[in-house]
Amino acid sequence: MSIPPGARPAPPQVPEAVHRRRWAILVVLMFSLLIVVLDNSILNVAVKTIASPAPTGIGATQSELEWAINSYTLVFAGLLFTAGLLGDRVGRKKVLLSGILVFGVGSALAALSGSPGELITWRAVMGCGAAFVMPATLAVLMNVFERDEQPKAIGIWAGSVGLAIAIGPITGGLLLEHFWWGSIFLVNVPVVVVALIAMVLLVPDSKDPNPGRIDPAGVLLSVVGLVLLVYGIIRGGQLGDFADVTVLLTIAGGLVVLALFVWHERRSSHPALDVSYFRNPSFSAAVAAIALVFFALMGVTFFSAFYMQSVRGWSALRAGVLILPLAVAQMIFAPRARLVVDRFGARAVCTVGLLLVALGLAAFALFDATTPVWVLCVLFFVQGTGMAHVMTPVTVSVMQSLPREKAGSGSAVNNTFRQVGGALGIAVLGSVLSTVYRGGVDGHLDALPAGAREAAGESIEATLGVAERLGPAGAPLVRAAHDAFLDAMHVTAVCSAGVALVGALVVALFLPGRTPAGQRPAEPGAQEPSDADRGGPVAAVEG
Numbered sequence: 001m002s003i004p005p006g007a008r009p010a011p012p013q014v015p016e017a018v019h020r021r022r023w024a025i026l027v028v029l030m031f032s033l034l035i036v037v038l039d040n041s042i043l044n045v046a047v048k049t050i051a052s053p054a055p056t057g058i059g060a061t062q063s064e065l066e067w068a069i070n071s072y073t074l075v076f077a078g079l080l081f082t083a084g085l086l087g088d089r090v091g092r093k094k095v096l097l098s099g100i101l102v103f104g105v106g107s108a109l110a111a112l113s114g115s116p117g118e119l120i121t122w123r124a125v126m127g128c129g130a131a132f133v134m135p136a137t138l139a140v141l142m143n144v145f146e147r148d149e150q151p152k153a154i155g156i157w158a159g160s161v162g163l164a165i166a167i168g169p170i171t172g173g174l175l176l177e178h179f180w181w182g183s184i185f186l187v188n189v190p191v192v193v194v195a196l197i198a199m200v201l202l203v204p205d206s207k208d209p210n211p212g213r214i215d216p217a218g219v220l221l222s223v224v225g226l227v228l229l230v231y232g233i234i235r236g237g238q239l240g241d242f243a244d245v246t247v248l249l250t251i252a253g254g255l256v257v258l259a260l261f262v263w264h265e266r267r268s269s270h271p272a273l274d275v276s277y278f279r280n281p282s283f284s285a286a287v288a289a290i291a292l293v294f295f296a297l298m299g300v301t302f303f304s305a306f307y308m309q310s311v312r313g314w315s316a317l318r319a320g321v322l323i324l325p326l327a328v329a330q331m332i333f334a335p336r337a338r339l340v341v342d343r344f345g346a347r348a349v350c351t352v353g354l355l356l357v358a359l360g361l362a363a364f365a366l367f368d369a370t371t372p373v374w375v376l377c378v379l380f381f382v383q384g385t386g387m388a389h390v391m392t393p394v395t396v397s398v399m400q401s402l403p404r405e406k407a408g409s410g411s412a413v414n415n416t417f418r419q420v421g422g423a424l425g426i427a428v429l430g431s432v433l434s435t436v437y438r439g440g441v442d443g444h445l446d447a448l449p450a451g452a453r454e455a456a457g458e459s460i461e462a463t464l465g466v467a468e469r470l471g472p473a474g475a476p477l478v479r480a481a482h483d484a485f486l487d488a489m490h491v492t493a494v495c496s497a498g499v500a501l502v503g504a505l506v507v508a509l510f511l512p513g514r515t516p517a518g519q520r521p522a523e524p525g526a527q528e529p530s531d532a533d534r535g536g537p538v539a540a541v542e543g
Contacts (some may be wrong), residue, residue, distance in 0.1 A: 016332075018144050018204045019144070019146070020366045021202060021232065022144045022145055022153075024202055025140070025141075025144050025149035025202050025203055025204070025286065026141065026144075026145075026153055026156060026157070028195065028198045028199055028202055028203055029137040029140060029141055029157065029203070030137075030160040031097065031134055031161070031191070031194070031195050031198065032137055032158055032159060032162055032195050032199070032435075033133070033134065033137045033157070033161065033164070033193065034056065034102055034163070034164045035044045035103070035164075035188050035191050035195070036130045036133050036134060036164075037161055037164035037165060037168070038164040038167065038171065039107070039126065039130075039168075039184075039185070039188060041126065042168045042169070042171055042172035042175075043069060043172075043184065044069070045168070045169045045173055045176065046172055046176060046181055046184050047065050047068075047185075049176055050065065050068070050119070050181050051065055051180045054114045055180075056181070057181055057250050057347055058113065058114065058115060058116055058119065058181075059116070060116040060119070060285045061120065061325035063115075063118075063191075064119075064120065065495065067101065067118050067120045068119050068123050069123075070234045071120045071121075071123045071127065071421070072123045072126055072127035073122065073127065073230065073234065073423060074124070074127070074136050074201075074227060074231055074234065075124045075127035075128050075131065076127040076128075076130050076131045076419065076475075077131075077227070077230045077416065077419045077420060077423065078131075078223050078226045078227040079127075079128060079131035079132070079223065079500045080131050080134070080135060080275070080412050080415050080416045080419060081222045081223075081409075081412045081413070081416050082131075082219050082223055082410025082412075083095060083099070083131045083132040083135055083350075083412060083414070084135040084136075084137070084139065084221065084409050084410075084415075085219065085273075085412065086132075087135065087139055087207070088139070088207060088409055089214075090108075090207065090208065091205045091206070091207045091429050092136045092139045092140050092205065092206050092207065092215075093136075093140070093199065093203050093205035093206070095132050095136045095204065096132070096136040096137065096140065096199060096203065097196065097199055097200070098129075099129045099130065099131070099132025099133040099136060100129065100133055100190070100195055100196060100199070101129070101196065102125065102126075102128055102129030102132070103126055103129030103130055103133060103188070103192065104129070104188060104189055104192030104193070104196075104418050105125070105129075105187035106122050106125035106126035106128070106129055107185045107186065107189055108185070108186065108188075109122040109125070109158075109187040110122035110123060110125075110126060111182035111183075111186035111189075112182065112187035113182070113183075115211070122381065123516040124367075127312045131346045134411075134414040134415050135411035135414075136164075136222045136411070137157070137411075137414050138154075138157065138190070138349070138410075138411035138414065139206075139411045140203060140204075140206065140265065141153055141154065141157055142350075142399050142411075143206040143275055144204065144206075145265070145398065149199075149386045150396065150399070150400065151338035151341065151386075151393075151396045152338055154391040154392055154395050154396050155334040155335035155397065156334070156335045156337055157336050157395075158330070158334045158392045158395060159330045159334035159335055159388070161252070161325045161391075162330030162331065162334065162384060162387065162388070163321070163327045163330070163331055164327070165322075165327065167327065167512040168316060168320070169317070169319060169320025169323065170320040170321060170324075170530060171184075171187070171501055172184050173315065173320055174317065174368075175187065175318030175488050177317070182315050190435070198201060204292030213270040214270075215265075215268055215270055215271055216269060217264055217268075218261060218264055218265055218271060218273070220260050221257055221261035221264060222258075222273075222343060224254075225254050225255075225257035225258035225259050225261055226254070226258070226262075226416065226420070227256030228250055228251070228253045228256070228257060229250075229251060229258065229420065230254075230256030230419075230420060230423050231250055231254075232247055232248075232251035232252075232253075232254055232424050232425045233248075233251065233420075233424050234423060235247050235250060236251070236427050236428075236431065240283075240490065241431070242427075242428070242431065242492065244257075245455065253518060259444075262275055272411055273413070275346075277401065277402060277410075277413075279506075280401050280514055281510045281511065282346075282397045282398075282400075282401045282512050283397070283398055283401040283512065284510070285313060285397075285506055285507055285509075285510035285511040286393075286394040286395075286397040286401075286416065286507075287394075287398055287413060287417040288330045288417075288423065288503070288506050288510075289350060289354070289390065289497050289503050289506055289507050289511070290391070290414060290417050290418050291396075291417040291418065291420060291421030291424075292421060292500070292502055292503035292506065293354060293357060293387070293390055293391070293421070293500065293503050294418045294419075294421040294422040294425060294501055295421040295422065295424050295425035295428075295429075295499050295500040296357065296358075296361055296436060296496040296497070296500040296503070297357065297361075297383075297387070297420075297422075297425065297496075298423075298425035298426050298429075303364075303366070303429070303430075303488075303489050303492055303493075304460075305319065305435050306460055306461070306482060307324065307364075307367070307485070307486075307489055308376075310461060310464060310485065311369055311460070311482050311485055311486065312369065320375070322373065322376055322377060322380070323380055324381055325377045325378070325380040325381040325384060325405075326379075326380040326381065326384035326387075327380045327384065328380075328381065328382045328384065329346070329380075329383075329384025329385045329387075330387060331383055331428050332388075333384075333388035333389060334388040334391065334392050335392075337349065337388055337392040337393060338353045338392065338393075338396070340389065341393050341396075344510065345512075346393040346394075346396075346397055346507075346511055347507060347508060347511040347512060348395050349389050350389065350390050350504075350507040350511055351391055351395060351504050351507050351508045351511075352386075352389065352538035353385075353386045353387070353388070353389030353390035353393075354381070354386065354390055354500050354501070354503045354504035354507060355500075356382055356385055356386030356388070356389070357383055357386035357387060357390065357503075358497045358498075358500035358501045358504065359386075360379050360380075360383035360386060361493055361496040361497040361500055362493060362494065363382075363493075363495035364379075364489060364490070364492075364496075365489075365490040365491075365493040365494050366490075367486070367489070367490075368486060368493070369482055369486065374503075375496055390503075394507075394511075395414060396409055396503055397509075397511065397512075398409065398413065398414045399414070408452065417448065418460055425496075425499075429495060429496060431490045432488075432491060432495055433489065433491075434459065434488075435488075436484075436486075436487060436488035436489040436491045436492070437460065437484050437485055438458070439484075440480075440483065440484030440485075440487050440488060441463055441480055441481055441484040444476070444477060444480035444481075444484075445463075445477075460481050460482075460484075460485045461483075462475065463480075463481040464478060464481055467481065468532075
């Protein structure tokens, strides 16, 4: 982001010693973020192996597999906001080191799990560690880069997320081909050791120099509200019925507690989160866009995996390789998105980006069992391009709306909305997929016994499992399952595209446009120093 002619350069906010090693620090932060995001995408590849009886797996049931994934999500989402606040208060480096250490210990214990119950427990521990890592990486980034370099750094940070999502299935496939299922967790341990050493040597500590009094009531309300909300969403997805009384009560309870949190924060003299930030369109429209784009994207990621493996019959490794164009697009365009924003403004760039995402999602409605592979690759590249031009600008918009000393809070809000949006996408769109699929395949299950008929209609994998046991007589059932799934995928794709279009409308209406030439937005909370010497630690950065 260049400084307009005649504009006065902003006073330095970062100590010189930290400024000199900022790019090395960013590499360490990306490394830490990579293993946290990578782990979840690897696990999705290994669920079939873990479900196998010992010694291949641990004989986990479908419900236990779901909780191996959801225990992580539940703890992660519940603690994200608290972790961000803690980083602002006690120091982001300390929180980052603690989080990556807990994540590494949880990974090692998960690899050695002897039962599904143990795996679920250690996955929850990993979720706890990850909750402290993710917001801390972005908060540290905001305090080691000057404001004009932050968009570029955030673009590279966002690109590393896309890379992790794409290489996870490839890494998982390679590990499972040569090692036992626990290797997908054990591989994290040496990476964690290297990350810990690099953090100690390179990453500076930073915190809010004036954190004020602790707000225990606000923190407790945020944890309880988020846990109830996310649990209700997960439960609704598991049951495929969001009208279930237990689901409605849990979600309603979470929303009530979060409403109490907002009410409490507005009246507190020392709030955990200053809710007045949401009056800023740059902040509120950006977090809404984050939630909506992850709602749409996580839902389509869910059904595209089944499309590639169950309908097309591709291996997990090949399916993972086909997602690489999405990662390549993010790696190319995310660090460069700031240049487009400088020219056209965040509103125009994010709107076009979300329209590209919607186009990519809607294209799935035209797919069948013979769609050429190159079409799928082009589609993923288009989606990655759209994502790169959404995630970088909206993350910059969120983080630059807040003072540096509140970077942990901003990062926590950013990640919380993303996590809740993603959980909703998987649950709601997964329920749509399941409902339409059941409706399409039920008429072909009449010849099966009552118990087998109900089990076979749960998912395409269950139907194909029954068809396989029937031998040659199951061939018509395989074709019926494929047809029913494709119909369900088409409906779900249209729903996903609709959500992305809502996101495009939100940013088009509420996200600020291009900053006029010659105007340089001031950093929130930054004060003009009497001496422009670099070295005054505005946000208590310790080199």
